[in-house]
Each structure stands twice: as C-alpha cells, then as structure tokens.
Amino acid sequence: MSSAAPLEVGRLGAVPRTAAQTRVITAALDLFGQHGVSGTSLQMIADAMGVTKAAVYHQFKTKEEIVIAVLEVDLMRLESALDAAEAEQGPRAREVLLTLVIDLAVQRRRIVSALQQDPVIIRLFARHKPFLALMDRLFAVLTDGESSAGVRVRAAMISAAIGGAVTHPLVMGLDDETLRTQMLHVTRQLFERPA
Amino acid sequence: MSSAAPLEVGRLGAVPRTAAQTRVITAALDLFGQHGVSGTSLQMIADAMGVTKAAVYHQFKTKEEIVIAVLEVDLMRLESALDAAEAEQGPRAREVLLTLVIDLAVQRRRIVSALQQDPVIIRLFARHKPFLALMDRLFAVLTDGESSAGVRVRAAMISAAIGGAVTHPLVMGLDDETLRTQMLHVTRQLFERPA
DNA sequence: GTCTATATAACGATAGAC
DNA sequence: GTCTATCGTTATATAGAC
Numbered sequence: 001m002s003s004a005a006p007l008e009v010g011r012l013g014a015v016p017r018t019a020a021q022t023r024v025i026t027a028a029l030d031l032f033g034q035h036g037v038s039g040t041s042l043q044m045i046a047d048a049m050g051v052t053k054a055a056v057y058h059q060f061k062t063k064e065e066i067v068i069a070v071l072e073v074d075l076m077r078l079e080s081a082l083d084a085a086e087a088e089q090g091p092r093a094r095e096v097l098l099t100l101v102i103d104l105a106v107q108r109r110r111i112v113s114a115l116q117q118d119p120v121i122i123r124l125f126a127r128h129k130p131f132l133a134l135m136d137r138l139f140a141v142l143t144d145g146e147s148s149a150g151v152r153v154r155a156a157m158i159s160a161a162i163g164g165a166v167t168h169p170l171v172m173g174l175d176d177e178t179l180r181t182q183m184l185h186v187t188r189q190l191f192e193r194p195a
Numbered sequence: 196m197s198s199a200a201p202l203e204v205g206r207l208g209a210v211p212r213t214a215a216q217t218r219v220i221t222a223a224l225d226l227f228g229q230h231g232v233s234g235t236s237l238q239m240i241a242d243a244m245g246v247t248k249a250a251v252y253h254q255f256k257t258k259e260e261i262v263i264a265v266l267e268v269d270l271m272r273l274e275s276a277l278d279a280a281e282a283e284q285g286p287r288a289r290e291v292l293l294t295l296v297i298d299l300a301v302q303r304r305r306i307v308s309a310l311q312q313d314p315v316i317i318r319l320f321a322r323h324k325p326f327l328a329l330m331d332r333l334f335a336v337l338t339d340g341e342s343s344a345g346v347r348v349r350a351a352m353i354s355a356a357i358g359g360a361v362t363h364p365l366v367m368g369l370d371d372e373t374l375r376t377q378m379l380h381v382t383r384q385l386f387e388r389p390a
Numbered sequence: 391g392t393c394t395a396t397a398t399a400a401c402g403a404t405a406g407a408c
Numbered sequence: 409g410t411c412t413a414t415c416g417t418t419a420t421a422t423a424g425a426c
Binding site for chain 2: 034035036038039113114116117118119120135139149150152153154155156157158159160161162163164165168169170171174178179182183185186187189190
C-alpha cells in the first residue's frame with residue numbers, strides 16, 4: 001500500500017463487476033470493517049472466500065484496487081443521496097440529505113466507521129478527485145454555503161457523530177429502525193437551533 | 196498482535212516509565228495517529244527515534260506492550276477528568292465532564308480518533324478491565340443512569356462527535372481555542388433540550 | 391542503552407499449469 | 409477461474425557484543 005499516482009477525476013463511474021469480483025468485494029468489506037485495511041491481508045480475504053491468494057489476484061491486480069472497489073460501492077450510494085438532496089429547495093435539501101445519510105450509515109453500520117476513519121482510506125481519499133468533489137457537495141448542503149468556524153465545527157461533529165455512533169458499543173443492541181429514528185431525532189436538534 | 200491473555204483489573208495504575216520508554220511512547224503515539232496501529236511497524240518507530248528495532252525491543256518486549264503504554268497515557272487523563280466530574284453534584288457533573296473531555300480531545304487531536312476507532316485498540320479494550328470500568332463510569336455520567344434507546348443513541352453520538360470532529364478536514368484550520376469553544380457550544384445543545 | 395546479525399513467519403505480488 | 413509454487417520484501421522478535 002504505497003503509490004502516488006493520481007486517480008480518476010470527475011463523477012463516480014459505475015464500474016461493472018463480475019460475480020467473482022463481487023465476492024472479493026463482499027469479503028474484503030467485511031474484513032476491512034473488522035480489522036481495518038492495514039489489518040486485512042490478501043490471505044485473509046482469500047480464506048474468507050475459500051480460495052487461494054492467486055485467485056484473488058486474478059480479479060484485482062493489487063490490494064489498493066480492492067480497496068478502491070470496496071469504496072466505490074458506498075461512495076456511489078452517497079452520491080445518490082446527494083443527488084436526491086440537491087434536487088430539493090432550501091432547508092428541505094439538508095433534511096433530505098441527513099435522512100438519507102443516516103439511513104445509509106445504519107444500513108452499512110459494519111463498515112461505515114472504517115470507511116470514514118481508516119488511515120489507508122483517508123490517504124487514498126486525499127488524492128481521489130471524485131471523492132473530494134463529493135465531500136464539497138456534501139458540506140455545501142450541510143453548511144448551506146456558510147464557512148464560519150461555528151458552522152464548520154457543527155458540520156464536522158454531525159458527520160463524525162453519524163459515522164461513529166452506528167458502531168458504538170452503546171447502540172450495538174439496538175435494531176436498525178430504532179437506531180435510525182433516534183439518530184435522526186438527535187441530528188435535527190443540532191440544526192433546529194442554529195448558532 | 197495476536198494474544199488473548201486477560202489484562203490487569205481495577206483502577207489504572209501509574210506505571211513509571213524511563214526516559215527511553217517515554218521516547219518510544221511519544222514516537223509510537225504520533226505514528227499510530229498517522230497510520231493506525233496495524234499500519235505502524237516497529238521499524239517505523241525505531242526510524243522516528245533514530246535508533247534500531249533492537250533498541251525499541253529492549254524497552255518493550257512486544258508491540259502490544261507499546262500499544263498499551265501509549266493508551267495508558269490518555270486513559271489516565273480521561274480518568275482524571277472523570278474523577279473531577281464525579282466530584283460534582285447533579286447536572287454539574289455532566290457539564291464538567293463534557294468540558295474536560297472536549298479539552299482533552301482538542302489537546303490530543305492528532306491521536307484521539309485513532310484511540311477511539313483503531314480496530315487493534317478496540318479489540319484490546321474489549322478485554323482490558325480498567326478501560327471497561329472507565330467507560331461504564333463515563334456513560335453513567337453522560338446518561339445520568341438512564342438507558343433508554345434515546346439516551347444511549349444521544350450518548351453514542353456525542354462520544355463519536357467529540358472524538359471524530361477534532362480530526363475532521365473541515366476543522367483542520369481552526370486553532371485549539373476556537374475549536375474547543377465551538378465544540379462545547381454544539382455539545383451543550385444536545386443536552387439542553389433532552390429527548 | 392544501543393548495536394549487528396539473524397531466525398522465522400507473513401506480506402504483496404507473479405508465473406505457469408489445469 | 410482457480411490452483412501450486414515461488415520471488416523478493418517486510419514483519420515481529422531474539423541473541424549476543426559493546
């Protein structure tokens with residue numbers, strides 16, 4: 001895991017995947033969530049699939065390509081949420097975004113915090129143009145264009161709260177629907193009474 | 196990084212450290228924050244200190260011992276904050292806790308999210324009795340003894356928000372004092388108007 | 391306390407057979 | 409698409425000299 005080539009620019013592309021590639025992505029996703037990217041070896045992915053490392057390398061040339069493929073799945077879901085939010089007017093846009101992002105985070109609770117906090121993924125994102133563009137759009141809706149310290153801190157805390165709470169030990173026993181409803185409620189509190 | 200022995204029980208002990216050990220802890224702390232525990236090798240720690248791996252192994256027998264030593268530093272700070280909070284009565288306890296925890300998170304912003312989200316550390320914490328006891332005390336103050344779904348979700352989101360916001364790209368440019376003040380303000384909003 | 395040197399295992403990655 | 413076998417590198421960890 002150490003290269004420096006610039007990745008693709010522009011909108012996220014819907015890369016078509018074979019069935020074998022999808023199996024790799026599914027296994028890797030689960031392991032990244034449990035052990036992080038650095039803590040997950042190609043051998044672990046192969047073992048989880050019941051094949052050898054060589055079979056995994058036949059689907060993806062490098063480990064980094066697997067990481068990118070795993071990210072693309074969730075990044076495209078996030079992009080869809082943003083598309084839907086941006087189609088709304090005024091404060092409705094933010095409301096729609098938060099609802100959809102919380103849905104997404106709860107659905108994908110096993111992987112979300114890894115995606116948001118893993119050092120390898122953070123480094124990858126920093127040179128991944130479509131992701132950076134996505135984050136710009138995300139925070140434009142969240143902050144409504146403002147960029148004062150107060151607004152930035154609020155947006156950062158909400159982003160971290162949504163991504164981090166879904167894997168928190170305190171909520172492990174809660175079902176998806178309860179977690180979703182309660183998170184939406186707490187999140188709204190942060191916007192109802194602005195700085 | 197793979198053992199399963201139970202760690203010490205009870206209150207956190209103030210382990211005395213030699214100067215050389217402290218140098219290891221400082222270097223490791225910085226690297227864990229940047230690359231995570233799995234992404235940090237003994238060689239990287241040795242290089243950062245300007246010594247060889249053997250010198251590092253003379254201070255700590257295993258990598259896991261280094262991880263534990265790094266954790267102890269911040270866990271004891273957290274314990275102090277908790278001691279101070281528990282000395283207060285009623286709602287003042289929570290107010291004091293949040294203020295001190297936010298101070299701590301901002302001061303230690305380079306390492307906090309690693310400490311809270313790194314998979315190796317999470318696994319280590321799960322069998323570390325003094326840490327589990329500390330978390331119980333922390334959430335007792337945060338939730339004021341309640342344990343409804345609403346209260347749990349709120350506490351989880353606040354915990355994640357504080358730990359995760361301090362390293363968020365949106366607040367990278369903010370100085371510690373601004374970040375601290377704004378975070379405290381947003382956090383208070385979450386408690387002023389309970390479920 | 392730090393060094394050189396080494397043991398042993400696992401890592402990412404590839405070649406070539408089936 | 410998967411296998412066996414292997415390459416070169418790096419990982420954790422140790423022995424013994426200074």
